[in-house]
Amino acid sequence: DMKVTQMPRYLIKRMGENVLLECGQDMSHETMYWYRQDPGLGLQLIYISYDVDSNSEGDIPKGYRVSRKKREHFSLILDSAKTNQTSVYFCASSLSLGGGNTLYFGAGTRLSVL
Amino acid sequence: QQQVRQSPQSLTVWEGETAILNCSYENSAFDYFPWYQQFPGEGPALLISILSVSDKKEDGRFTIFFNKREKKLSLHIADSQPGDSATYFCAARGGVTSGGNYKPTFGKGTSLVVHP
16 A cells, blocks of 8 residues: 555644654655645745755755754754644655655645744 | 746546646756655655656546647646545756755646536
8 A cells, every 4th residue: 555654743832842744654755745835825845865864955944954864764953942833744755766656645644833 | 936837726626627827937957757646644655757858648537738839738627526625736957956956846736626
C-alpha cells in the first residue's frame, strides 16, 4: 500500500516551544519533501531530502530544520516556534532523484502556534 | 520567484459544464507537467500529467491541452460534477533550488466549485 503518513494531524503549541513534525513513507522513495500551505500562497517548499543525510533548502527554509536518518522517515523541526509558522504542513515523497515525477503527499499536519 | 502561474484563482461552474483551468510557465527547461487535485482536509494527489513532447492528454473527463510555443497549458474538466469541487495545482518538473538542486515547481492553485 503506497502511503505517506504524517504525525500528528493537529498540533497546538505556544510561541517559543519546539515543534517536531514526523513523516513516514512505505514506498522506499529516495526523495522526500516538506511543504507548507497557506491560503492564497499555494504550496511553498521548505526542504527537500534526496536520501539519508542529503538535505537541501527549498524556497522558505528560514526557521526550519530537517532530519533524515532513515530513507522512510523525514522530520521537520521548528526550534522556538513563531506565530507566523502557523500553517498546514505537508510531507511528500517521490521515486526519482532530482525532485521530478509524481509526488505522493501525506494528509497534512495543521499547526497552530499561539 | 514564481515560475508557474495559474488562473483564475477561483472558478465556479454549474454541474454539467466544462471547467477550464489555465497554467503558464516561464522556464523552457520544464518538461513534465502534473496536475494535482486537493480536497479540503487532504493532501494533493496526482490527477493527470503530460510530457512536453505531447500536446494533449486525456483521462476520462479530464484533458490537458499543452502549447509548448506559448508555454501554456490548460486542464479541461468536461461534464463537471459537484464531486470535482477541489483545488487544482499545476506543477512543473525542472525547477532548481537556491542550492542548485532540482525541485518541482507548483502554481498557487485554482479553487473550483461546481454547483449542482
